[in-house]
Amino acid sequence: MEIQILRSLTDEYKPSAQLLAAINTALFLQRPLLLSGDPGTGKTECANFVARQLNLLYPYTFLSKKALRFDTKSGSQSSDLFYSYDAVSHFGDKTNRPKESFISFNSFGLALLGTNLFDANLKRFMNYEKEIFNKNSCFGSVVLIDEIDKAPRDLPNDLLAELEKPPFKFSIKELPDFTIEQDPRFPVFTIITSNNEKGLPDAFLRRCVFHHISFPDSSELLQIVKSNLKTNNEHFETVIDRFTELRQKNLVKRPATSELIDWIACLQQKKLLNSNMANWRGADEEYKAKLIETLGIITKSQADFETVRKEIIG
Numbered sequence: 415m416e417i418q419i420l421r422s423l424t425d426e427y428k429p430s431a432q433l434l435a436a437i438n439t440a441l442f443l444q445r446p447l448l449l450s451g452d453p454g455t456g457k458t459e460c461a462n463f464v465a466r467q468l469n470l471l472y473p474y475t476f477l478s479k480k481a482l483r484f485d486t487k488s489g490s491q492s493s494d495l496f497y498s499y500d501a502v503s504h505f506g507d508k509t510n511r512p513k514e515s516f517i518s519f520n521s522f523g524l525a526l527l528g529t530n531l532f533d534a535n536l537k538r539f540m541n542y543e544k545e546i547f548n549k550n551s552c553f554g555s556v557v558l559i560d561e562i563d564k565a566p567r568d569l570p571n572d573l574l575a576e577l578e579k580p581p582f583k584f585s586i587k588e589l590p591d592f593t594i595e596q597d598p599r600f601p602v603f604t605i606i607t608s609n610n611e612k613g614l615p616d617a618f619l620r621r622c623v624f625h626h627i628s629f630p631d632s633s634e635l636l637q638i639v640k641s642n643l644k645t646n647n648e649h650f651e652t653v654i655d656r657f658t659e660l661r662q663k664n665l666v667k668r669p670a671t672s673e674l675i676d677w678i679a680c681l682q683q684k685k686l687l688n689s690n691m692a693n694w695r696g697a698d699e700e701y702k703a704k705l706i707e708t709l710g711i712i713t714k715s716q717a718d719f720e721t722v723r724k725e726i727i728g
Contacts, residue, residue: 417441417475417601419467426641427456427463428634436625437464443623446559446577446604448614451627454670457607458483460627461558464605468556475600481558482521490565492572496523496584513588514538519545522602525555526582529600554600563608570618577604578621630671632658642675649687653678656691660712663721669712677711684708695728702726 418438421429429437437460440447449457461481468476484495497519504516518540519527527542532551536542562570576582582602583595596602606622608614630638635654640646654674661668669677681687686705690697694705706723713719 417468417472419464419471422467422470425463425466427459428637428641429456429460429463430627433460433625433627436623440623441601441603444580444601446606446622448606448608448619448622448624449627450608450610450624452629452668452670453609454672455627455629456671457627458558458560461556461605461607464603465556468554468603472554475554476556477553478555481556481605482525483558483560484521486559486561486563486565486569488564488566490569492569492576493584493587494520495559495573495576496520496526497586499586499588512538515540517586517588521557521559522576522582522604523584523594525557525602526584526594526596528553528555529597529602530594552597552600555602557602557604559604559606561609562606563610563614567615570615574618574621629661635671635674638671639675639678643679643682647682647687649689649691650678652691653681653687656694657712660722660725663725665713665718665721667714667718669714673712677708680708680711681705694726 418441419434421431421434437447449460451457461483462479465476465481466479469479497517499513500516500518504513507516514536515538519542524541524545527536527546529552532546536546559573576584580602581596581598583593585594586592632651632654635657636650639650639654657669657674657677678687681691684704686701686708690701694702697705705726709719709722713722
């Protein structure tokens with residue numbers, strides 16, 4: 415069965431035609447989708463959008479409307495994607511519980527287990543019954559590996575073998591006879607995000623379908639704001655214009671879409687969304703002072719705060 419998704423008119427997430435094509439290409443090839451882009455451009459939310467659409471279009475195959483998320487850390491290893499073993503608690507246990515009681519399955523491990531029939535023998539593991547039995551069995555999943563460029567360079571290389579081609583499988587080194595293999599009838603779709611903080615190995619890149627999510631233009635930002643705030647305001651476009659101008663200044667950290675949404679919500683609550691926004695340098699001192707009080711939402715350093723403050727006071 416060829417699995418493809420569509421651009422939803424009702425979903426808050428609005429992927430570009432190019433992003434949607436990349437998603438469907440990765441689904442067709444059964445390859446991981448690697449997304450790059452500035453923070454706040456929607457890379458992480460893309461995974462949940464795909465999960466929602468797959469659940470909508472293929473409800474008997476994809477049960478969850480949310481991606482199984484793995485947050486990459488500086489010390490992450492490939493095995494962490496599948497399971498975690500609490501050796502400290504096991505060592506201190508005085509009740510002689512089996513080793514499985516101290517092992518919990520992580521995102522990709524849960525995804526592979528979910529493709530198989532429920533196995534009562536696995537109930538000894540920490541979270542198997544909660545994560546698998548309560549969702550029934552035999553289902554596909556979307557797995558999000560978030561910010562892979564935070565990990566040591568070994569992690570992408572180690573994932574090459576793990577994500578080469580389905581059916582995927584994994585073992586637990588603490589349990590020599592334990593192996594779980596994916597039932598290929600139930601897909602596991604992997605989305606990997608990168609903030610371009612450091613380069614990824616060429617061999618890893620060759621195995622992924624790649625797409626760079628550009629920062630939204632003004633019209634796209636307007637749709638994002640209206641969709642998230644569930645309202646409209648005649649001054650939204652003016653705020654977005656000011657926001658776009660500020661992003662083009664020499665800022666240490668340029669604000670993202672999530673910060674724009676929070677900023678507009680705050681401006682609206684403080685009744686600062688008015689005609690003064692079009693020419694804030696010409697506004698009265700009271701308006702400027704109140705506006706400057708909101709800058710902590712869109713600036714994340716003293717240098718950026720001062721840069722934006724000077725743009726307001728003139």
